[in-house]
Amino acid sequence: MIRVQNLTKYYGERLAVDNISFEVSKGQIVGLLGPNAAGKTTTMRILTGYLMPTRGDAYIADCNMTTDSLEGRRHIGYMPESIPLYTDMKVRDYLTFFARLRGLDAERTRKRIDDVVEICHLEEYIDVIVGKLSKGFRQRVGIAQSIIHDPEVLILDEPTVGIDPIQVAQTRNLIKELGKEHTVLVSTHILPEVSIICERVIIIHRGKIVAEDNIENLSAILRGSRRIKVEVRGPADKIADALRRVPGVKRVAREGNYYIVESPAEVDPRSKITETVVKNGWNLLSAETIEMSLEEIFLQLTTNHEETEE
């Protein structure tokens, strides 16, 4: 449904997207994960026909977005990161305008507005001026706009940025729900979000794809080692020694009452650690796995990437 081949985009001298290729087949929800300025938005803008690539091709439903952009655009719904809205229009007028612009007739527009208002929970706000809505509702209107014409492909650029946690959860559920009937490409820089929403993830960094896989495989690759943060009260040296002797543990580092215990990804030494601590009569206050932060993942991926290149 979405196909990108050797896509390169320069803004003047600056390279934004560097020879990337990927595919999203029908009905998949795929996450485009990367830090700011990684090239996510540029890739999406090329896919939606807003920008033309410097080299390479982007296809939506087999339409080349350089040569057959108009036809390709009929198949997409798009929500840019900034959630653009005509702030002086009512929600209903705003949705009507874009529905009509995407080829729906008056009757179908009315019907679709009823549908999307229900899907996005906008019933009470349909006759409110867009400019008076809070950020969370604006974002719902943005999503409503993107699905108003029931497109086959949905492209959502950072759909959960800047809204409160409850709305973030609602939005994620909504996207998952939409993914049942649409092909969805969603960009984000929040790692847990990808694992919640997507079936597959493409990690992009400095315009290049550094990893692409389904969520489970990727987690395993990323988690070359597991780290557990243990809080124990007692004689520090003895504790560190004892922890080091726990089977599977590779390294132990101490930070006050906290001990960072590192082990291979496939081993979970938490129960053994608890046993050891309790057997020695020390106080175990907490033990938790430390999730790798996005920064660390990128660090790891990009350094690996550069090594393989050389």
Next chain:
Amino acid sequence: MRNVWLIAGKEFRSYLTSPMAYIVTFIFLVLSGVFFVLYLTLGNYNDTSIRGFVDPLAVFGVPAPGNVLLLVFGIVLTMRTMAEEKKLGTWELLLTSPVRDVEIVTGKYLGSMGIMLGMLVLTLYYPLLIIGYGDPDIGPIWTSYLGLLLLGSTVVSVGIFGSSLTSNQIIAAVVSGAILFGLWLFGWIAGNAPSAIQKVLSYLSISSHFAGFEIGVIDTRDIIYFLSMTVLFLYLSVRSIESSRWS
């Protein structure tokens, strides 16, 4: 054509919901009225015509036929057409909808022309006053309005072109203003230029093509001039959008 009317309608309505169009129309009417009256009173009512409104600078004896008010307020009116959408980001939605660039530009042009037409209709009480209280020559009134409409069309087109270049409305206005005043003043410069250049300058100038309409002469060449200027700048706007996709 369906998309053109959709965009034109949306554009026209958005003018009506923002205060800008009302403010612009209000000031335009007030100033037009002032010049209309000034021309009549300064000339001791010898020439009972709407000349003061049609060509405000004629009141001061400036030999550059045209309507400076229409120029200025036309630019202020149209500077937002695309620049504002770029600022709001809705431009991105418009350009990723299945709509041709030329349909966007034409829609914006027609929507803006709707307001321009409205502004001109509201000035009809000047000729009505003159007809009611004096004995004017009707011919030049008709041709003056035709001239104003054609000039308005060129102004809107150039205004849209300026707006297509940037997301900053002030810059858009400055660019359109420079183009329009340049075209307008060519006629003025032409008077003092060597004869070879004179022809070219006066052919390009707004004022030399507007002069006829003021005195009741309809020349097809003048009509063609304003229409082709309109088309030229609409075409340049389309190209400007196109090239923005490649930037």
